Amino acid sequence: MKLKRIRSSLELIDFWSIPHFLFGSVTALLASAYALPAGTMFLTTLFLAILWELFEYRNHIVESFRNRVTDVLYPLIAFPVTYLYAQNIATDQHRRISLLAIVSIIFFYINYMAWKARFADDKDFMN
Numbered sequence: 001m002k003l004k005r006i007r008s009s010l011e012l013i014d015f016w017s018i019p020h021f022l023f024g025s026v027t028a029l030l031a032s033a034y035a036l037p038a039g040t041m042f043l044t045t046l047f048l049a050i051l052w053e054l055f056e057y058r059n060h061i062v063e064s065f066r067n068r069v070t071d072v073l074y075p076l077i078a079f080p081v082t083y084l085y086a087q088n089i090a091t092d093q094h095r096r097i098s099l100l101a102i103v104s105i106i107f108f109y110i111n112y113m114a115w116k117a118r119f120a121d122d123k124d125f126m127n
Contacts, residue, residue: 012070015114020071022107023049024078029103032086033096042079049075 024045031041049072056063063071082103090096 012066014067016071017074019107019111019114020049020074021078022103022110024075025082025103026100026107027075028079028082029086029096029100032083032090033093033100038083042076045075045079046072 027041027045027048028038030036031038053068053071057068086096086099090099
């Protein structure tokens with residue numbers, strides 16, 4: 001019974017949760033750094049997150065339904081947290097742009113490494 005509970009919680013969080021979360025941070029920093037409307041960028045984040053999950057589904061990337069839902073929720077959680085941080089702490093536009101650059105680099109690097117592991121059929125990564 002305990003193992004089942006652990007497994008179901010693992011469906012909600014996996015390595016791919018990190019880039020999904022970072023995607024929300026990137027879009028929030030983009031909005032903050034360039035004074036884009038936060039509401040519009042939040043909805044854009046939602047739209048792109050759903051579109052990505054549909055892409056994965058169409059390309060037969062196997063995930064549980066619960067994992068797909070959380071993959072959409074993570075960027076939506078990251079967006080307001082990051083946006084508020086950027087607005088309140090990083091008040092200088094240059095700092096916001098620097099944060100955007102740093103988080104974007106981390107986002108793309110983690111995605112690159114994750115996709116590389118997936119295509120290499122890395123068993124340690126996939127488990």
